[in-house]
Amino acid sequence: MPGGPGRASAAGPRRSRPGPPPDRLLSRHHGGQLIDVQLHEPVGLDELAQDLRAGGRFTVRDHPTGGDCTYQVLAEVLALALAAVLPTGAASAALNPAAVLTGLYQGGAPPAGAR
Known part of the structure; x- marks a missing residue:
């Protein structure tokens, strides 16, 4: 990669995550479909x-x-995993990826309405 990871290039700045490269690279298409590249x-x-x-x-x-x-x-995967272990009814529409991340961001408290 010209310029090395995380450095600006002629195509513009690139941001990279710290740590080793991922095991899989996926592409998210219209409607949320994920494709292994x-x-x-x-x-x-x-x-x-x-x-x-x-x-x-x-x-x-x-x-x-x-x-x-x-x-x-990742939030969608987390919501799916939580829905599988929470009692029926607790995994309602209130438990969506945005609500899960918001709850985690606010100190780990479950989002309002997800109890």
Whole structure:
């Protein structure tokens, strides 16, 4: 990579995450569909959850813009995992990725309405 990771290049500044490279690079398409860039196959949130449990890492890029949307997808995976272990009814519409991240950001308290 010209200029090295995290340095500005002729194409513009690049931001990189610290640490080792991800195990998988995914592309998020219209409607939220995730595609493994190397395998050219769809990837489900449940598959990503299994990969994370096994210690895998991933990075997600928005297909139209190239922007990093890894944290949004990670929030969706987290919400899916929480819905699987919470009592029925607790995993309502109030428990969405944005609410989960907001609760975590506010000191780990569950979002209002998610109890």
